[in-house]
Amino acid sequence: MSFLELQNITKIYPNGTKAVNETSLNIENGEFVVFVGPSGCGKSTLLRMIAGLEDITNGEISLDGNIINKIDPSERDVAMVFQNYALYPHMSVFNNMAYGLKNRGISKEEINNKVNDVAKLLEIDQLLTRKPSMLSGGQRQRVAMGRAIVRNPKIFLFDEPLSNLDAKLRNQMRLEIKRLQRQMGVTSIFVTHDQTEAMTLGDRIVVINNGVVEQVGTPKEIYSKPNTKFVAEFIGSPQMNLFNCKIENGIAHIADMKINLNNSTNIDDATLGIRPDDILISDNGKHSCVANLVEYLGSDMIIYSKIGDQEFSCKLSSKINLNAGDTFKFEISGTSVHLFDNTTGSRV
Amino acid sequence: MKFKPLEILTHIILILGVLLMVLPIWFSFATSTHDNVSIMTEGMKFFLGESFTHNYNEVLNEKGGWSEEVTAARMFVNSFIMALGIATLKVVISAMSAYALVYFRFKLAVPIFWLIFITLLVPLEVRIFPSYKIVSDLGLTNTYTGLILPLVASATATFFFRQFYKTIPDELLESAKLDGANSWRFFIDFLLPLSKTMLAAMFIFMFVYGYSQYLWPLIMTTDEKYWTVVMGMKIIFTENYEGVALPRTGERFAYIILSMLPPVLVVVILQRWFIKGLIQTEK
Numbered sequence: 330m331s332f333l334e335l336q337n338i339t340k341i342y343p344n345g346t347k348a349v350n351e352t353s354l355n356i357e358n359g360e361f362v363v364f365v366g367p368s369g370c371g372k373s374t375l376l377r378m379i380a381g382l383e384d385i386t387n388g389e390i391s392l393d394g395n396i397i398n399k400i401d402p403s404e405r406d407v408a409m410v411f412q413n414y415a416l417y418p419h420m421s422v423f424n425n426m427a428y429g430l431k432n433r434g435i436s437k438e439e440i441n442n443k444v445n446d447v448a449k450l451l452e453i454d455q456l457l458t459r460k461p462s463m464l465s466g467g468q469r470q471r472v473a474m475g476r477a478i479v480r481n482p483k484i485f486l487f488d489e490p491l492s493n494l495d496a497k498l499r500n501q502m503r504l505e506i507k508r509l510q511r512q513m514g515v516t517s518i519f520v521t522h523d524q525t526e527a528m529t530l531g532d533r534i535v536v537i538n539n540g541v542v543e544q545v546g547t548p549k550e551i552y553s554k555p556n557t558k559f560v561a562e563f564i565g566s567p568q569m570n571l572f573n574c575k576i577e578n579g580i581a582h583i584a585d586m587k588i589n590l591n592n593s594t595n596i597d598d599a600t601l602g603i604r605p606d607d608i609l610i611s612d613n614g615k616h617s618c619v620a621n622l623v624e625y626l627g628s629d630m631i632i633y634s635k636i637g638d639q640e641f642s643c644k645l646s647s648k649i650n651l652n653a654g655d656t657f658k659f660e661i662s663g664t665s666v667h668l669f670d671n672t673t674g675s676r677v
Numbered sequence: 678m679k680f681k682p683l684e685i686l687t688h689i690i691l692i693l694g695v696l697l698m699v700l701p702i703w704f705s706f707a708t709s710t711h712d713n714v715s716i717m718t719e720g721m722k723f724f725l726g727e728s729f730t731h732n733y734n735e736v737l738n739e740k741g742g743w744s745e746e747v748t749a750a751r752m753f754v755n756s757f758i759m760a761l762g763i764a765t766l767k768v769v770i771s772a773m774s775a776y777a778l779v780y781f782r783f784k785l786a787v788p789i790f791w792l793i794f795i796t797l798l799v800p801l802e803v804r805i806f807p808s809y810k811i812v813s814d815l816g817l818t819n820t821y822t823g824l825i826l827p828l829v830a831s832a833t834a835t836f837f838f839r840q841f842y843k844t845i846p847d848e849l850l851e852s853a854k855l856d857g858a859n860s861w862r863f864f865i866d867f868l869l870p871l872s873k874t875m876l877a878a879m880f881i882f883m884f885v886y887g888y889s890q891y892l893w894p895l896i897m898t899t900d901e902k903y904w905t906v907v908m909g910m911k912i913i914f915t916e917n918y919e920g921v922a923l924p925r926t927g928e929r930f931a932y933i934i935l936s937m938l939p940p941v942l943v944v945v946i947l948q949r950w951f952i953k954g955l956i957q958t959e960k
Contacts, residue, residue: 382851403857415848419870428866429856476856 330394331355332516333379333484338388340374340540348374350540351388356518361510363531364520367563371540372520373488379518380409380486393483403432408477409486413493414469416461422448422472423457426479447479450509467498474506478513485510485517491526503529524564528552536560556676558669561602567631569602569667570641576601576668584637586616590663594677602667605631608643610651614658623653632657702937709733709930716926732931739928747901749909749932755824756888756906757939762825763887768879771831772872775838776864780850790839797832801893809896819900828887834879841875842868877950885940906936 333356340349348371356362364372377383379390381402390397397405408429417425423444430440448454451471461469470490477485487506491499507530510517519530527534528548536543536551536559544556555561561569572583576596581588583601622633630647633640634657643659651657668677680688704721711726737750777783778790801808808827817823845868853863869876894905910932 380851380855382854402851402854403859407855409852409855411848411852413846413848415846415852417849417853417867419867428853428858432857432862480856 330391332358332360332393334389334391335375335379336389336391338375338378338390339386340371340378340383341386348540349378352537352540352542353388354535354542354545356516358516359514361507361517361519361530361532362535363527363533364518364535364537365524365527365563366522366537366543368522370537372522372537374540375537376409376486376488376518376520379484380407381405406483407486408480408482408484409488410473410477410490412489414461414473414490416469416472416476418461421458421460422453422464422475425461425472426476429476429480443479443481444475447475450478451475466494467502470494470498470502474509478509483516485515487517487519489521490519491521492523506530524566528564534564536563538563554676555602555667558600558602558671558674561667561669565604567605567642567644569604570608570643571669572601572603572636572639572641573671574599574601581666581668583639586636588661588663588666590666590668594668596668596670596677598671599677600669600671602669603641603661603665605642605644607662607665608641608645609660609662610643610645610649610657611660612658614660616660617656617658619656620651620653623651702934705930706934709927709934711927713923713925713927717923728927732927733935736928736931736935747904747909749906749935751902752904752906752909753935753939755821755903756936758821759824759890759894759905760884760887760939762821763828763890764880764883766825766829767831767834767883767887768876770829771834771879772838772869772876773864775835775842776868778835778839779842780860780863790835793830793832793835795832796830801828801890805892805896808893812897819898819903821903823897824894824903824905825887828890828893831883834883837875837879838872841872845871873950877947881944881947881951884943888940910936 333354335352335354338349338352339347341347350371352375364375366372374383378385379392381397381400385398392405392407417428420428426444426447427440430443435443444457445454448457451474453468453471453475456464456468456472461472464472473490490506491502494502503526506519519526521527521530528551531548533545534548534551535545538559544551544560546554551560551564555564555569558571562571572581574581574583576582576590576594576599579590579592579594581590581599581601588601616636618634618636620632620634624631624633625647628647629644630649630651631642631644632651633642635641645651669675670677704723707722707725708716709732710729711722712728712731715726716722738748740746740748774793778786812818812823812827815823817826849867850863853867858866889907890905891907894903895908898904898908910929
């Protein structure tokens with residue numbers, strides 16, 4: 330039995346919206362799992378149901394062998410870091426961190442020790458007497474984490490905690506969260522809509538769309554073998570190119586371009602996906618196109634072009650000399666493409 | 678330093694406003710320090726006189742009323758108890774009822790809120806006879822309970838607390854829940870400290886409201902031991918003493934000045950909280 334088990338979890342709001350639909354998931358002890366998906370896909374709802382902040386319409390959640398559906402949030406032994414941190418504005422940093430412990434009737438001395446230890450770990454020991462309004466964004470973030478860590482919970486739940494920080498701080502905190510999680514080995518669930526966060530943080534990623542789990546896997550699995558068209562499009566930057574095509578006898582036809590897949594598939598209505606960096610630009614490439622737009626990103630550049638009336642992009646080293654309006658030659662290898670059946674939306 | 682014309686004008690307006698408010702009080706105070714003969718012959722005074730101790734001593738200690746038993750000091754105590762009781766209970770009750778209205782999802786919460794709200798249209802004076810009937814049937818006439826109880830519900834304060842609680846983010850409640858705070862703890866540990874400013878403001882308003890009640894204590898009390906300051910203003914120091922028909926204006930002004938002190942003190946003491954709350958925006 331897994332540490333945290335979700336079985337056929339469904340959430341229907343009183344107004345009839347189905348936020349989460351028949352979701353099942355197993356999470357092992359010590360794992361760092363990231364829920365990723367577009368906004369409104371139900372990832373936060375799922376997290377809040379684990380925390381006990383939302384009722385579960387259907388299904389069962391068990392934590393460490395106990396079914397926790399009806400257990401009060403405070404007794405589930407979970408700690409949550411909120412998007413806006415939800416620090417207690419009228420309490421000092423120390424009291425913010427100590428509040429949960431006080432409610433559990435832990436002795437003053439022990440509270441002192443615990444809070445001080447965690448404050449040192451997070452390098453906020455200088456700030457303990459301050460009020461949250463006197464802290465910077467990054468410091469608030471640390472306090473919010475400290476408040477979760479100090480309780481030593483069974484699970485950490487993070488609800489988009491980095492979205493209020495500026496880009497530089499976000500990268501820094503991301504690394505820190507990962508480091509802390511490794512160090513403490515506490516099972517963690519992290520909700521985000523940012524695929525970079527998902528890829529870098531997660532031991533496993535759960536891609537959610539419209540209240541349904543599209544795919545669960547390691548970042549590598551998700552990136553290299555997306556199960557559905559949605560996952561293919563959602564993960565990876567720049568986005569994977571998706572071409573509508575017809576496949577006859579292992580040959581994909583995109584407009585007048587032919588790509589040999591080296592198999593004998595036959596699909597009338599298919600989608601062929603290829604990552605922008607899997608398109609090989611070379612002078613002896615079989616296909617040629619005109620670069621409509623070139624985006625220079627420093628070490629890389631992205632070229633936007635069209636095959637027939639379908640747009641695509643390719644990513645290549647900016648050492649190659651190519652300007653908008655130039656014609657370029659490229660090659661698509663049949664082994665680096667992803668095929669999806671349009672009738673089912675899933676991988677072939 | 679050079680002043681712009683607009684600045685001079687605004688300052689003149691401000692100074693005029695201040696004078697308009699302060700001068701009558703000063704006149705009353707100055708007059709209260711003169712003896713009755715000079716007030717009678719010369720009218721209101723601007724400068725201080727020599728009867729300060731005499732007049733104020735007289736006011737506080739003279740036994741007045743029909744039974745010649747009640748002193749002004751006694752009336753101050755009565756008023757203070759009444760205003761304190763009304764203000765405290767009003768604040769506590771409305772904070773708690775607003776908490777129930779905002780945080781507990783029960784059916785009819787909205788209609789109940791509006792029901793409370795429309796009682797704003799029914800002040801005590803309108804319902805004074807039914808109120809009197811109830812209080813007298815309960816045997817509460819001539820008691821502090823009777824003075825305070827019919828005035829302890831406040832739609833205004835409930836409304837203000839409700840609006841304030843609605844601005845507190847849900848995440849705070851959720852976070853508190855995960856930290857093991859039950860409904861009672863959330864109220865005590867979060868809502869009350871966060872609404873400190875609000876509590877102070879409401880307490881001030883309600884104290885002044887309770888203190889300046891006139892009609893209700895007038896109807897409620899037949900025993901002079903329960904008379905309040907505002908009632909006394911009409912009643913004491915008006916009687917003429919055995920044919921000596923000299924109005925005791927000096928004492929009456931002293932009485933008025935004294936009657937203003939308790940509300941002023943409450944404002945002065947609580948304003949520190951008030952201003953503190955305004956400076957630290959804690960959200």
